[in-house]
Amino acid sequence: MLTGVHFILTYMCTYECDHCFLSCSPWTQGTFTHRQVEDVLRELQKIGTVEAVSFEGGEPFLFHPLLAASIRSARQAGFKTAIETNTYWATTEADAELWLQPLVDAGLSMLEVSDDAFHHEDEYVDACHMCSKLCLALVQKFPRLLAPGQVYGLE
Ligand code: SF4
Secondary structure, eight states: OOOEEEEEOBSBOSOOOTTOTTOOBTTOOOBOOHHHHHHHHHHHHHHSOOOEEEEESSOGGGGHHHHHHHHHHHHHTTOEEEEEEOOTTOSSHHHHHHHHHHHHHHTOOEEEEOOSTTSSOGGGHHHHHHHHHHHHHHHTTOTTOOOOSSEEEOO
16 A cells, blocks of 8 residues: 655755766756646555655755645645755755745645765765764754654644
């Protein structure tokens, strides 16, 4: 039974990881339009068993307005929502909150952070760990957050 669907919102990414099974990079083309997202959401409603949709890539935060609109549309269609991100945008706690707050306002349910031995090679390790710490700090700021970790539940 199909209960969850993952949107590859874009193939573009800030990084170019060796292991990326989609070969994403800063130069990769291909991004959903909001109309296409809404068309898919309508089809998912017809299935009747889908409970949650996840927006990922590539790096979905590169298209922040589209991401926020898609989260809002998915919530209005009755789905729980998740985003998977490499957190390149979380350069300071204040800026991280600036990027995250509109998505929480749009109805984001869960934030999944790509932080493991296969991401953020070499020079990115420290930045990635800092981003994860910043996300942990953000957990304290949003009342719907559940448990800190590499997956941040927002409701
Ligand atoms: S951060 Fe994720 S989407 Fe981006 S290149 Fe690496 S594996 Fe692919």
